[in-house]
Amino acid sequence: MAITGTRFVDFETLNLRGQSAVTVVKLMMAYNDLTITNQALGDWKNEERQSRRSRQRGACMYFIRAQIAHLYEGMKIIEEIRNENTLSMLVNRCDTQTQQSFRELDQYLQGGPRRDRFEKLAGRVRNNLTFHYYKSGKLIERAIADRGGRTEAQISTITRGSTAHLWHFKVADDVVDTIVVRQIGKIPRDANLRAEADVIMDEVQQIALSFLDFSGEFIWKYCER
Secondary structure, eight states: OOOOOOOOOOHHHHHHHTHHHHHHHHHHHHHHHHHHHHHHHHHHHTOOOHHHHHHHHHHHHHHHHHHHHHHHHHHHHHHHHHHOHHHHHHHTTSOHHHHHHHHHHHTTSTTSTTHHHHIIIIIHHIIIIISOGGGOHHHHHHHHHHHHTOGGGSOOOEEOOSSGGGOEEHHHHHHHHHIIIIIISOOOTTSOHHHHHHHHHHHHHHHHHHHHHHHHHHHHHHTTO
């Protein structure tokens, strides 16, 4: 059985706290967005309606990309917390697990030992594939060339329908898949695609779990003062 607890938050109090409250509300937004996209991904993975089966793979890829993009933006907020005295002091007053999750995230922030890895895992997905379509031209061009040069990957589909939800451009799904797998993930063609992709996603998922674990308790602590 799910258990919840609710705390009332006074906007007048938030207003008096100034910039720290702004940062914490941004963290709330990132938390909400990450959990909503995660839930939507789970719903699409379990989709059984025949009318939606053709969109299942593309929808799952979208929500994975959206989660990665929200995580990338959320880590900028973690950086703000690290660099703001009031909030960084609050981290030190949180429970041991929350502090541990913050230390894990710190490795992926600017100056951290795993920052370059995080940029490779999440930065290009956020910057070139999720939000900024106009920046994806070169990646798309390479993906088209890759598929056009392989007999088994040359044919895709576009579908029209009586409503907008029935229209489906699978060509775009195939291109996104190639970009993520070959150009961003750099998975070799002779490798076990699913196994290699799972390794990458497991690492991203672990960062996301640390983000959620830290953020939830940190926000709760901030709002109890």
